[in-house]
Amino acid sequence: MISLKKDLKSRPKPFLLAEYCKGCGRCIAACPKHCIEYSNEVNPVSGYVPVVIDYSVCNGCGLCLLACPEPYGLMPENRKYEFQLTDPAKQFGPRPTAETEPREIPDQVIPLPETEPLVVKGTYAAAIGALLAGCRHFFGYPITPSTEGAELMAKVLPHLDGVFVQAVSEVATVNHIYGCGGTGLRCMTFTSSPGFSLMLEGISYLIGAEVPGVFVNVMRGGPGLGNIAPEQGDIKLACRGLGHGNTHALVLAPADPQEMLDLTMLAFELSFRYRNPVIVLGDGYLGQVTGRVKLPRYMIQPGLPSWAVYGDREHRRNLICSIHLSEADLEAHNRRLVEKYRLMEENEQRADLYFARDAEILLVASNTPSRMVRGAVKKLRDLGVKAGLFRPITLWPFPIEHLKPLLPGMERLIVVEASNGQLEDELRLALGREEIVPHPPIHHIRHYGGVLPQVSEIVQAVLEEKEVEP
Amino acid sequence: MSVFFATFERHAHGEGLKGHSTHYCPGCGHGVVHKFLAEAIEELDIQDRTVAVSPVGCAVFLYYYFDVGNTQAAHGRAPAVALGHKLANPNAVVISYQGDGDLASIGLAEIIHAAQLGIPISVIFINNANYAMTGGQMAPTTVPGQKTTTTPEGRSRLNGLPLRMAELIAALDGPIYVERVALYDNKRRVRAKKAIKKALQCQVENRGFAFVEVLSECPVQWHMEPVEAEKWVKEVMTRYFPLGVLKDEPGEPWFQLTPPSFQPEKLLEEIGASQEAPPRFSKGFPAHLDPEDIAIKLAGAGGDGAQTAALLITHAAINEGFDATHIPSYGPESRGGTSYADVHICRSEVLSPAVPDPQLLVVFNAPSLHKFGPTVRPGGLILYDSTVIREEPELPSGVQAFGVPFTQIALDLGKKVVKNVVALGAFQAATQIFPEESFLTALRQFLQKDCALIPLNEEAFRWGVKAFRELYGQVHLQPQT
Ligand code: SF4
Ligand code: SF4
Ligand code: SF4
Numbered sequence: 031m032i033s034l035k036k037d038l039k040s041r042p043k044p045f046l047l048a049e050y051c052k053g054c055g056r057c058i059a060a061c062p063k064h065c066i067e068y069s070n071e072v073n074p075v076s077g078y079v080p081v082v083i084d085y086s087v088c089n090g091c092g093l094c095l096l097a098c099p100e101p102y103g104l105m106p107e108n109r110k111y112e113f114q115l116t117d118p119a120k121q122f123g124p125r126p127t128a129e130t131e132p133r134e135i136p137d138q139v140i141p142l143p144e145t146e147p148l149v150v151k152g153t154y155a156a157a158i159g160a161l162l163a164g165c166r167h168f169f170g171y172p173i174t175p176s177t178e179g180a181e182l183m184a185k186v187l188p189h190l191d192g193v194f195v196q197a198v199s200e201v202a203t204v205n206h207i208y209g210c211g212g213t214g215l216r217c218m219t220f221t222s223s224p225g226f227s228l229m230l231e232g233i234s235y236l237i238g239a240e241v242p243g244v245f246v247n248v249m250r251g252g253p254g255l256g257n258i259a260p261e262q263g264d265i266k267l268a269c270r271g272l273g274h275g276n277t278h279a280l281v282l283a284p285a286d287p288q289e290m291l292d293l294t295m296l297a298f299e300l301s302f303r304y305r306n307p308v309i310v311l312g313d314g315y316l317g318q319v320t321g322r323v324k325l326p327r328y329m330i331q332p333g334l335p336s337w338a339v340y341g342d343r344e345h346r347r348n349l350i351c352s353i354h355l356s357e358a359d360l361e362a363h364n365r366r367l368v369e370k371y372r373l374m375e376e377n378e379q380r381a382d383l384y385f386a387r388d389a390e391i392l393l394v395a396s397n398t399p400s401r402m403v404r405g406a407v408k409k410l411r412d413l414g415v416k417a418g419l420f421r422p423i424t425l426w427p428f429p430i431e432h433l434k435p436l437l438p439g440m441e442r443l444i445v446v447e448a449s450n451g452q453l454e455d456e457l458r459l460a461l462g463r464e465e466i467v468p469h470p471p472i473h474h475i476r477h478y479g480g481v482l483p484q485v486s487e488i489v490q491a492v493l494e495e496k497e498v499e500p
Numbered sequence: 501m502s503v504f505f506a507t508f509e510r511h512a513h514g515e516g517l518k519g520h521s522t523h524y525c526p527g528c529g530h531g532v533v534h535k536f537l538a539e540a541i542e543e544l545d546i547q548d549r550t551v552a553v554s555p556v557g558c559a560v561f562l563y564y565y566f567d568v569g570n571t572q573a574a575h576g577r578a579p580a581v582a583l584g585h586k587l588a589n590p591n592a593v594v595i596s597y598q599g600d601g602d603l604a605s606i607g608l609a610e611i612i613h614a615a616q617l618g619i620p621i622s623v624i625f626i627n628n629a630n631y632a633m634t635g636g637q638m639a640p641t642t643v644p645g646q647k648t649t650t651t652p653e654g655r656s657r658l659n660g661l662p663l664r665m666a667e668l669i670a671a672l673d674g675p676i677y678v679e680r681v682a683l684y685d686n687k688r689r690v691r692a693k694k695a696i697k698k699a700l701q702c703q704v705e706n707r708g709f710a711f712v713e714v715l716s717e718c719p720v721q722w723h724m725e726p727v728e729a730e731k732w733v734k735e736v737m738t739r740y741f742p743l744g745v746l747k748d749e750p751g752e753p754w755f756q757l758t759p760p761s762f763q764p765e766k767l768l769e770e771i772g773a774s775q776e777a778p779p780r781f782s783k784g785f786p787a788h789l790d791p792e793d794i795a796i797k798l799a800g801a802g803g804d805g806a807q808t809a810a811l812l813i814t815h816a817a818i819n820e821g822f823d824a825t826h827i828p829s830y831g832p833e834s835r836g837g838t839s840y841a842d843v844h845i846c847r848s849e850v851l852s853p854a855v856p857d858p859q860l861l862v863v864f865n866a867p868s869l870h871k872f873g874p875t876v877r878p879g880g881l882i883l884y885d886s887t888v889i890r891e892e893p894e895l896p897s898g899v900q901a902f903g904v905p906f907t908q909i910a911l912d913l914g915k916k917v918v919k920n921v922v923a924l925g926a927f928q929a930a931t932q933i934f935p936e937e938s939f940l941t942a943l944r945q946f947l948q949k950d951c952a953l954i955p956l957n958e959e960a961f962r963w964g965v966k967a968f969r970e971l972y973g974q975v976h977l978q979p980q981t
Contacts (some may be wrong), residue, residue: 050520054527054719054726059683060686076517078526096689099531101504101565102520103537140764140816145773148813149818160773166760167588186770191758193587197580198613204579209553209584212571213592217584235574265733286825320811320826322818324771331762339569341585341592343548349510349563356512398853405852485852 041090042082042106048073050102050367051080057104063087106314122351126343127272132344136332137164137302142327151320151343152312155180155218155287156246157186160218162325164332165244166192169206170223171199174258175314176248179220187410200225211236212348214338216298216483218244222314223252223264233307234273236369238352240337242301246294246310248317249397251480259480260314260398265452268309269426276364276453277433278371280378281309281425283396287321295326300378303336304370311425313448315482374427381429382421385411386436389418391492394457395446396422399483408490425453437469442495445474445476446483502564503538503547511564523561527726530559530626532683533696537595537624538566538694540697544704547602550593555579557599557905558633558718559626576607582621590757593703594622601631604663605642611669615711618674620703620755623711624696625665628718629737636721641665643740648721666713670746676708682725682738686729691743694946707751715741744949778819778945781935782974785822785847792847795855798923799840799872800864801944805920808946809862810841812924815942817845818932825853838868845933860931862923864906869893873901879977883923883930902930902972909963918960925964930953930975 044057051073056083058066065087073080152159157179160168168183180196187194197203203219209218221229226247228380236243249264251257270279279301283295292310297308334340340349354360382400385407386392395403400421410417420436422429445454454474461469475483475491512518524531531677541547547568554562556575565568569592573581582596594616603611603625614621630648631637637650640663645654654842677699681692692714699710715737717729724732761767768774786794796813798806810826817824824845829838859880863869866889869882874884878898886903895901905925910919921943928939940958947954 049517052521052526056527056532056726056730059727060689061731062686076521080712088823091688095687096535096686096693097532099526099535100522101525101531101535103531138762140762142764142768143775145775147818148771148773149815149824149879161767161771163721164762169584189770190761190766192760193757195583195587198609201577202580202610204612205574205580206584206587208573208577209571209581209586210588211584212581213585213588217588232574232577239572240844264711311540314825315853318828320814321850322823323854329764329767331761339551339571339585341551341589341594346548346569349570349572351563351570353560353572361926401850402852402854408851482854484854484856486856 033206034416041092043085043088043090044092044094045107045495046080046102046104047102048080049075050100051078052076052100052103053078053080054099055081056097056099057081057094060093062091062093063089066094070260091337093391094471095225110455132336132338132348134336137333138331139328140331140471142325142329144327145325147322147324148234149320150287150323151178151318152183152284152287152290153248153317155323156220156294156310157182158323159243159291160298161186161190162329163216163295163298164289164330165216165218165298166190167210167215168193168219169195169197169203169210169217170219170221171197171203172246173222173225173249175317176220176222176246178280178317179248181245185472199234200228203228204449208232208236208239208241208350209440211241211243212239212339214340216242216302216332216336218246221248222248222250222258223261224255224262226267230267230273232273233279233354234275234277236307237279238275240305241307241350242305243307244294244297244301244310245307246312248312248314250314251478254412257480258314260316260446260448260482261478261480262397262449262452264311264401264495265425265449268311269456270346276367277309278374278426279309281311283423283425284316285397285400285421286316287319287323290316293325298330298434304374305337306370311397313397314480332455378424379427379429379431381425381432382423383432383436384419386418386420388416389436390416390439390441391444391495392436392440393443393444393446393488393492394419394420394422394453398427399448402483402485403488406492407483409485410492415492415496422453422456425456428456430460430464433460434464434466437466440470443470443472444492444495445472446488447474448477448482450476450478501539503567504945505567508564511561522565524558525720527717527719527729528558529628529683529714529718533624533626533692533714534562534565534690536693536696537597539693539702541568543697544700546593546700546704549591550595552595552597553582553585555598555602555604556633557631558648562597568941574604576602577610578602579607579610579621579623583614583617583619584778586619586621587757590755591870593700594621595700596621597626598623599626600630600639602629604665611689615669615709616672616674618676618709620706620708620710622699622703623709624699624886625711625713626716626740627665627713628716628719630721631738632718632721641741645738646680651877654788657771660737664741666711666741669711674709675711675747676749676751677702677710680713680741680743682733682736683717684715688743706753706755708755713741715743734968739843780820781937781941782820786931786933788954789827789931790859793851794845794860794933795858796843796845796860796862797840797855797858797872798862799868802839804839804864805917806839806862806864807841807923809920810843812939812942813843813845813927813948815945816938819942820938822847823850825850827853840868840872860927862927863889864919864923865889881930883926885919885923902926902962902968902975904971906964909967910960913956913960913963915956918957921957921960922964922967925961925966926968927964929965929968930972936961955966
C-alpha cells in the first residue's frame with residue numbers, strides 16, 4: 031500500500047503551455063478526478079480557450095495525456111527545467127538522438143571482360159542494360175509488346191537477390207517505383223502505351239518529388255486499345271504530357287537492340303544525375319527485333335545518394351514529397367525544376383547523323399522508322415541524291431543544336447514517323463524556339479496503326495520531291 | 501517525446517505557434533493517433549529505421565511532425581509506395597498512414613493487394629466516415645443517414661452502404677494482425693495505443709502485414725464539439741464498425757531479403773554472355789546471294805517453328821561475324837494464325853530490319869505461300885513444305901520454288917515439331933548461305949539447356965540437307981540488284 035502511494039506521488043503530473051492548447055476539451059472528459067476545466071479567457075496567441083489543471087486534486091494518472099491530440103499540448107511535467115521557457119523543445123529537454131549528416135555513397139564502376147555479342151531481342155537488351163546499370167528492383171504490369179522485358183527480369187533478378195514485383199496495376203507500379211526510387215535505389219518498369227498513360231500521374235509525382243526511375247515504354251498502336259503493333263503515338267506524352275504540372279523528363283529513343291541496352295544504361299545514370307525520371311521510348315517493332323548486342327566493358331554497383339529516404343539513422347532527416355503549400359514555396363520549387371530542365375536542354379541533346387552533313391534532303395526520324403530511313407538514304411545516295419538522316423536520340427530535349435549546323439544549303443526536311451506528326455511538332459517547336467526563320471520547308475511521311483514506312487516508299491517520295499523542284 | 505520534431509520546421513517554416521502545434525482542428529483524432537504512433541516508435545526504439553508514408557487527406561502533413569524518414573504519397577497509393585520502401589530496404593520499418601477516402605475508395609486495389617502480399621508493413625487506417633480535407637464529402641465509410649456535403653439529405657441506400665475495411669482485410673490470407681479500435685474514452689485509447697504498437701511489433705519481428713483501423717473523431721466536418729464527436733463514435737459509428745481484434749495470428753518471422761548481388765561473373769552468366777568466341781566456318785559473306793544484304797522471310801502457322809528457324813539463321817549469321825536481325829510477327833496473330841519472321845543478314849550493318857520483298861522465302865503452309873510468294877524478288881528462291889503444299893505454286897517470273905517434305909521427314913524421325921529444323925537443313929542446302937557446321941553450332945547453342953534434344957535436331961537438320969540434295973542437287977541463284 032505504502033509503495034503504491036509512493037508510486038502515485040512520483041508519477042509526473044500533466045503540464046500545459048496554454049498557447050499550445052486548442053481547447054478541445056477531450057482532456058476534461060478524460061479526467062476521472064474532474065480536475066481539468068476551461069479557463070475563463072481566450073489565449074491571445076492561439077485564439078483558443080485553453081484548459082487549466084487543478085493540481086491539488088490531480089493524482090498524475092496520465093489519462094488526460096492520452097486524450098490530448100496535440101504533441102506539445104498536455105505533457106508530463108519535467109521537473110528538471112524551469113517553467114518560464116516558452117520553447118517546448120527546451121522545456122522538455124534536449125533531443126536524445128541527433129540528426130546526422132547523410133553522406134553520398136558513390137556508384138562503383140566494375141570492369142567487365144570482353145564478351146561475345148549477345149543475340150537478343152530489344153526488350154531483353156533493355157532489361158540487360160538495366161541489370162548492368164545496377165538495377166535490382168523491378169516493378170511492372172504485363173502488357174504486350176513490352177512484357178518480355180519484365181519476364182527476363184522475373185527470371186534473372188531472383189538469382190541476383192534482386193526483387194521482382196508484378197504489381198496490381200500500372201498505377202501501383204509507378205508508386206512502387208516512387209517508394210523504391212525514393213529509397214535511393216535503381217528501379218524500373220517496362221510498359222506499353224495504355225499502361226504508360228496510367229503511369230503519368232505517378233510520373234508527375236516523381237518529377238515533383240525529384241525521385242529517379244526508368245520507364246521503358248514500348249509504344250504500340252492507339253488510340254484506346256488500338257493494337258499491339260509499333261507506333262510512335264506517345265511522343266507527345268513523353269515530351270509534353272508527363273502528367274499534371276510543369277513536368278519534363280529526358281526522353282531517349284533507341285533505334286536498335288544495341289541502343290535499347292545502351293540507352294537504358296544511360297537512362298539510369300541520367301535519372302540519378304538529375305533526380306528525375308527518364309523515359310526510354312521504344313516501339314513495338316524494336317521491342318521484338320532480335321539483333322547483335324555488344325556488352326559494355328563495365329557495370330555499375332550503385333551507391334546511395336544523400337537525399338534518399340533509406341530508412342536508417344543517417345537518412346532520417348530526408349523527405350520525399352511533392353507538396354508545397356505556400357505559393358511562394360511552390361513557385362521557388364518550380365523555378366528549381368525549370369532550371370534543372372534548362373540544364374538538361376543544355377547538356378543532354380543527342381542525335382545520330384547519317385550522311386547528314388552535306389544533305390540537301392534531310393530525313394528526320396527516330397526509333398524503327400529511322401532504320402527504314404537509313405536503308406532509304408543508302409539507296410538514294412547510290413542514285414546520286416544527296417539525302418541524309420537526322421535521328422534525334424533525345425526526343426526531349428530535341429537536339430536542335432545538332433540540327434542547326436546542317437540547315438544552311440538544305441532544301442527540305444522530311445519527317446518520317448509512325449504518328450500524326452508528334453515528332454514533327456517537336457522539330458517545329460525547337461525551330462520556333464530558336465527563332466530559326468526561315469527554315470527549309472518541312473514535309474512528311476506518316477503512318478499509323480502499326481504500319482511502318484518502308485524503304486521503297488521513302489525512296490519514292492524523295493525522288494518525287496526532287497522532280498517537282500525548279 | 502523525441503519522435504516528434506523539436507520544432508515543426510516543415511509546418512509553415514516552423515514560424516510562431518505552428519512550430520509546435522499541429523495543423524489539425526481542435527479535438528481531431530489524428531493528433532491522438534499521432535501521439536500513440538510516436539510513443540510506439542519510441543518504445544520500440546525504431547525511430548532511426550522508420551519510414552512513414554503519408555497519404556492524401558488531412559494527414560498529408562504527417563511529415564511535419566515525425567522525425568523519421570518521410571515520404572508523401574499520391575492519393576490512395578501509400579501501400580504501393582510503402583512496399584517500394586520495404587523491398588528496397590527490408591530493415592526499414594514502414595508505416596502506411598491513410599484515411600478512408602484514400603484507403604477505402606481510390607486506393608482499394610493497392611491496399612488489398614499489399615495486404616494479401618503479406619510483406620511486413622504496418623497500416624494505420626483512420627476511419628472518420630468522411631472526406632475531411634476536401635470539406636466533408638461522403639466516404640465509403642460514411643454511415644447510413646449521415647449528412648455530408650455530397651449526401652446533404654443523409655447517406656441513402658442509393659449512395660451505398662459503409663465499407664467495413666477491417667473485416668475485408670481480415671478475410672484475406674496475407675495479414676497476420678487486424679484490429680479495429682476507437683479513441684472515444686480512456687479505455688479505448690489505452691487499447692488503441694496498444695494496437696498501434698502491436699502493428700509495428702509485427703513488422704519489427706518480420707512476421708507480417710498488420711492493419712489497425714481507428715474510428716477517429718472529425719469534429720469539424722461532423723459539425724460537433726469534440727466531446728460530442730467522441731459520443732457519436734461510441735453510439736453511432738461502432739454500430740456499423742464493431743471494435744475488436746479481427747485477426748491475430750502468431751505467424752513465424754519469415755520476411756528477409758539477401759542484399760542484391762553485383763558480382764560481374766554472376767551477372768554475365770545470368771544474361772548468357774560468354775567470353776568464348778563461337779567458331780567460324782564461313783569463308784566470307786555469302787555474296788553469291790547478295791553482295792551486301794540478304795533478306796529472308798519464314799512463314800507458317802503458329803507452332804510451325806518459323807520463328808525458331810529464323811532465330812537460328814540469325815544466330816548463325818552473327819556467329820559468322822555478320823550483322824543480322826530477326827523480327828517476328830507477334831501477338832494474337834502468332835496465336836494460331838499466320839506467323840512470319842523477317843531476317844536480314846548484312847555484311848556490315850542491317851539498315852532496315854523489315855523484309856517486304858524477300859529474296860529467300862521459307863513457307864510451312866499454303867496460306868503463307870499465297871500471301872508471301874508474290875512478294876519474292878526476281879531471282880529469288882522459295883522453299884516450301886511439300887507434305888502440306890501439294891500443288892506446284894504459281895510464281896513471279898524469275899523465282900524458283902523447291903518443295904521438300906519437311907513434315908514427312910520430321911514424322912519419319914518421330915517428332916513432327918522438328919520440321920522447322922528439317923527446313924533449316926534444306927535451306928542450307930538450297931542457298932549455301934553458310935556451311936552446315938555453322939547451323940549445327942547455332943543449334944547446339946540454342947539447345948544448350950536441353951542437351952538431350954541435340955541429337956534429334958542434328959539428325960533432322962542433316963535429313964533436310966540430304967533431302968534437298970537428293971531432290972535438286974546443286975542450285976544456282978542469280979542475285980538481282
Ligand atoms: S493526470 Fe489524471 S488526474 Fe491528473 S489531470 Fe490528468 S487525468 Fe486528471
Ligand atoms: S486535450 Fe489538449 S488540446 Fe484539448 S483541451 Fe485538453 S490540453 Fe487542450
Ligand atoms: S477536418 Fe476532421 S479529420 Fe481533418 S483535421 Fe479537421 S477534424 Fe481532423
